[in-house]
Amino acid sequence: MALVINEEQQMLKSSTKEFLDLKSPLTLMRELRDDNYNQFKVELWTEMVEMGWTSLTIPEKYNGLNFGFVGLGQVLEEIGRKLTVSPIISTVLMSTSLISLSKNEVLKNKLFQEIMNGSKLCALAHEEGRHHNPELINSLVSKNEDHFILNGKKKFVIDGSISDYLIVSAKHEDEKNIALVLIDRKSDGINLNNKVHMDSKIYSDISFENVKIDKMNFLSTDNDGSIILNKTLDIARVGLAAEMLGNVQEAFEITMKYIKEREQFGVKIGSFQALQHRSALMFGEIELCKSIVLRALQAIDSNDSELPKFASLAKAKLGLVSKLITNEAVQMHGGIGVTDDVDIGFFLKKTRVADRILGDSNYHLDRLAKLNNY
């Protein structure tokens, strides 16, 4: 497959950019933050739904647009540029991807309709430790007469505070198979501790105490929980990398504009070789990022068996490059860069949180070594 986006994907990217320029300029993120860390602007989400963004990766047989992940990646990249506040990562990238892999057709039909028409939001509750770990699952589901109950504690749930549903990873009582269960967030026994993070988003620690689960609400069967979870994590890593690609491109462009205008010693600071060489290196690093993000997105669409490798390459590279770019962006802005008056600091704060989500560069470099058997 050629490593370029096709005309349709290019059009989606352009229309997304036009839409966000108009509806979600960088100032919106600031407004929502100043509105007591508002996580959700209803009108904006409604328009996103009308644009079809929640249907992009849903197959035609469920009335989705079946546009694929290269398409969704273009949307996420543009969202990354504008630091747009929306539940697209939790509901579309993570939850929809997971639901797509489920064999529970009844639940799938229902959830897809609710997600496509924008009536429900959905979050994935998986992490339990201090660092990302796909295998660390102590939450338990156990059978109780005609239903099941869930007990456990989850951390760092993206959009947990605004979602209608939670998809929770847990172990079956026999402690072998992983179960993925859908729970109404308002169910009895659920307790949320909402925490604002550096990127002005809220991540929830959630405890589950004897939460009742209907047996129809399992997204996994006896043996596919682990497969579904791991594939979802890889897909989500790639999508996050696409969003981070948008973050770094915008931060870089804002910075280039700034050093072409800012004068010191009677000249533009962009004329200094100390800044020029670092800028040229950043340009190159971003070009490298574009290649791996696109290749990884294609790997999802083509059901490539090497998806785990491409996902880790993408997330590791974007983790490292986003650190380089946002640090340099703040530094090149000088004093004003560390003030809240300008937007550049938002990119620094956004990417540091993004690096943690589903594994930072250390995690993925380690995983790559394992995948390559050393």
Place this chain on the structure above:
Amino acid sequence: METKTKVDLTSFRMETRKWLEDNCPNSMREPLTDVKQLYWGGRNGNYFSEDQKIWFERMLEKKWIVPYWETKYGGGGLTPKQNNILNQEMARLGCRKPHINFGISMLGPALLKFASEEQKIHYLNQICKGEIRWVQGYSEPNAGSDLANLQTKAEDKGDHFLVTGSKVWTSFGDKGDWIFCLVRTDTSSKHTGVSFLLIDMASKGVSTRPIKLISGKSPFTETFFDAVKVPKKNLVGTLNDGWTIAKYLLTHERQMIGGIGETDKKKPLSEIAKEVLGKNNGSLSDISIRNKISELEMNEKIFELTIQRAMDEHKAGNNPGAVSSFFKYYGTELGIQKEELRLEVNGFNSTEWTSEESNNGREARLFCRSKGYSIEGGTHEIQLNIIAKRVLGLPSK
């Protein structure tokens, strides 16, 4: 029409495949193990083996030394699509290139763009027969990164130029037959006083001296010109406009050098590390080295994808110019990092310089040689300057 072209290409592929199978000697299908196995041609050209001679002569007869140049210039007259097929079929069998020459990869493209028809017919035909081994004379002792500061002067003496000065970093200068040079023809201006001149190295007054590198090897020479008479007809392009040709040629050179890091298809460093360091609970016993290898291999893979993306962008009709300006820098940088890391992996053995077991210090010498990657063909710093100015449009004051 389209179907007919497809049919033609398919039959071209079949014919090519059969011809290569019938004509390429088996030993010429083995991977190269030493650069000495390449045939450079020229007046003193030496064949490494009888098979190499046969292979060169058969390809010459087929006009496939430079298959994609027009037949009037001695080329095979293949279309780009046919040439791709030939390359694919050669790669399929593992056929070696029959002939390597800077005349093909560097001078040729410049002649095609800037030379007179008479010059093209003369020089390109020679190149297609492998008769002349070409070398390059650009840098001078006082004109490295500041190449336009070159001082080797060519004085107009009516029917000839009188060339005096010296060039440095001439690759294989001692083995060259002819040299393509940048010379100063006007001392009153810098960039617009430079011309592009072809000089026969057998002329009276030309001499060379090898430059010994820190690797102990001498792939480069200094080349001296002591009042050398050069016919006026050896000027390529317009007098004093050689800088335009130089820039065009440097782009070709940088693309070639950018490939240094990625031509290394030998055993991955992680495999060597496993043998040398061993594993502990499934992972390399030295965690610090393991992380460095993982990061380097990540970047190598992503660089490979980026070269592919640039080619695909080009095929799709988009201009990949901006991204390819980074290739020389990054390709050589990865090569340098790899040699550094190779020493770390191989420990005490890695710095051996003369022992037989170390193949005469192969790794240590490769490491030393790699230090030149970020200097030759435009230093890292010059490459970054170019990106800052031409791609990012950063101001000069």
